[in-house]
Amino acid sequence: MDLGIRGRRALICASSKGLGKGCAEALAGEGVDLVLNARGAEALEATAGSIRSTYGVSVVVVPADVTTEGGQAAVLEAAGDVDILVTNAGGPPPGMWSDWDRDDFIAAFDANLLTPIALIKALLPGMMDRGWGRIVNITSIAVKAPIPVLGLSNTARSGLTGYVAGVSRQVAGSGVTINNLLPGLHDTNRLVMLDKVDAGARGISEDDARQARMQTVPAGRFGTSEEFGAACAWLCSDKAGFVIGQNILLDGGAFPGAL
Numbered sequence: 465m466d467l468g469i470r471g472r473r474a475l476i477c478a479s480s481k482g483l484g485k486g487c488a489e490a491l492a493g494e495g496v497d498l499v500l501n502a503r504g505a506e507a508l509e510a511t512a513g514s515i516r517s518t519y520g521v522s523v524v525v526v527p528a529d530v531t532t533e534g535g536q537a538a539v540l541e542a543a544g545d546v547d548i549l550v551t552n553a554g555g556p557p558p559g560m561w562s563d564w565d566r567d568d569f570i571a572a573f574d575a576n577l578l579t580p581i582a583l584i585k586a587l588l589p590g591m592m593d594r595g596w597g598r599i600v601n602i603t604s605i606a607v608k609a610p611i612p613v614l615g616l617s618n619t620a621r622s623g624l625t626g627y628v629a630g631v632s633r634q635v636a637g638s639g640v641t642i643n644n645l646l647p648g649l650h651d652t653n654r655l656v657m658l659d660k661v662d663a664g665a666r667g668i669s670e671d672d673a674r675q676a677r678m679q680t681v682p683a684g685r686f687g688t689s690e691e692f693g694a695a696c697a698w699l700c701s702d703k704a705g706f707v708i709g710q711n712i713l714l715d716g717g718a719f720p721g722a723l
């Protein structure tokens with residue numbers, strides 16, 4: 465299927481690894497030129513080089529901490545009049561309710577709530593003026609089924625969900641769609657970190673922690689960044705113009721609800 469976005473331009477945050485990289489590769493496969501951002505310059509350059517050689521699209525890299533004003537300014541300057549924005553950030557650390565203080569919540573909000581909002585506010589007006597745009601926020605299954613040890617993530621990402629619910633409907637008539645992708649357990653560095661924490665807390669091996677976690681997924685496996693990226697590319701396509709303000713789960717059936 466031709467997704468109808470060849471020649472478009474996308475800004476993708478936290479795109480040197482994991483789900484962000486999967487989204488970048490999928491969009492590049494559809495002929496979309498890219499602006500990639502991450503904190504680590506070496507991994508970002510490696511991803512950019514691989515995408516350029518594989519897909520032949522233009523790739524601009526902006527190594528920066530996008531949670532800072534300076535980082536946001538650098539990314540937005542490089543982005544220019546992009547057609548597609550994919551916001552993404554690593555999740556806050558796990559813990560217990562008693563572990564977190566105000567500074568922990570502020571850090572979580574900066575990464576997973578306030579930064580996406582700042583990028584949306586900066587790029588949305590141009591998309592509206594041009595009559596076409598796609599914004600996809602990578603959030604988490606935790607906004608539908610809060611995860612006890614991820615209270616910081618539950619809180620910050622749920623806030624972004626509420627923001628998108630209102631804004632997406634305010635701008636829907638302009639040709640711009642805003643939606644959220646909610647990953648469950650995908651085989652990324654984030655999962656490895658969670659397995660390490662779980663193994664330490666339970667006194668088991670990391671492999672045993674991984675196998676136990678996998679058994680919670682009805683599909684019997686973890687998701688891949690490639691299939692996540694494919695879902696993102698479709699949501700960014702001409703074919704998804706009637707999808708507005710939705711929270712789309714990619715979790716292998718883990719969420720137990722009917723709706």
